[in-house]
Amino acid sequence: MVDCTFYLGEDTKGKQEYVKEHIPTAIYFHLDEDLSGEIGLHGGRHPLPDFERLKDKLENIGISNDTKVVAYDRQKGAMASRFWWLLTYLGHEKVYVLNGGFQKWQEEKLPMASGMESPQYYKGNLNVQVRDDMLVSMEDVKNKLLDVRNGSITLIDSREPARYKGEVEPIDKIAGHIPGAINEFWIYATTDSGWKEVSALGEHFSHLDKSNETIVYCGSGVTACPNVLALKTAGFTNVKLYAGSWSDWISYNDNPIEKA
Known part of the structure; x- marks a missing residue:
């Protein structure tokens, strides 16, 4: 599970909400720090990230090519879709966006966790095949x-x-x-x-x-x-x-x- 909650113009708010409450085991991915690269003269406000760095973070939370990954956010899927696109672009075939996101999970009164998750998984092995x-x-x-x-x-x-x-x-x-x-x-x-x-x-x-x-x-x-x-x-x-x-x-x- 990956929490991608992010608010444009309030770059710490998403992580604060994640720390307060999130789906159990979900790891937080920050739009600017994890899912985007450094801003330059060209490339736009959210350039594509350094893919080696992203690959390392994905592997460090246990993601391999056969790992099922579900991303969600609190923005109707906008930020989670960015994560979905990036992982799909890297050749991963089992990445999904949670329909209804965090709000739907809340409405269903499903289990919650708080604080920062420290993954206890083995390190993943992601074989990148860029599409x-x-x-x-x-x-x-x-x-x-x-x-x-x-x-x-x-x-x-x-x-x-x-x-x-x-x-x-x-x-x-x-x-x-x-x-x-x-x-x-x-x-x-x-x-x-x-x-x-x-x-x-x-x-x-x-x-x-x-x-x-x-x-x-x-x-x-x-x-x-x-x-x-x-x-x-x-x-x-x-x-x-x-x-x-x-x-x-x-x-x-x-x-x-x-x-x-």
């Missing part, structure tokens, strides 16, 4: 803009509509979206109790072409991950993450920007 087909770079997206325009590639912006339209931008320096992107706010793939059922997700994305290459981004590559998970659950097979996302895109002065 390059899950990831695209800024250059990839830029080179595919014509295909996005003509409809042969689907580019999805996972942020809330006002940010997609460029009406507001509370986090990044520049407002707007990547030209040709359509808006699919990630929260709409969920309900008050968890993820939409598979059939409902199919209906939710029914206007999209499953045969297309589908590229998903958000502000910094975090809340794009629940959309990636939802699309895969709905039967889309060629889904890729632009990890740097909008915050990386606007770090290049010559990249085009669209509003409304």
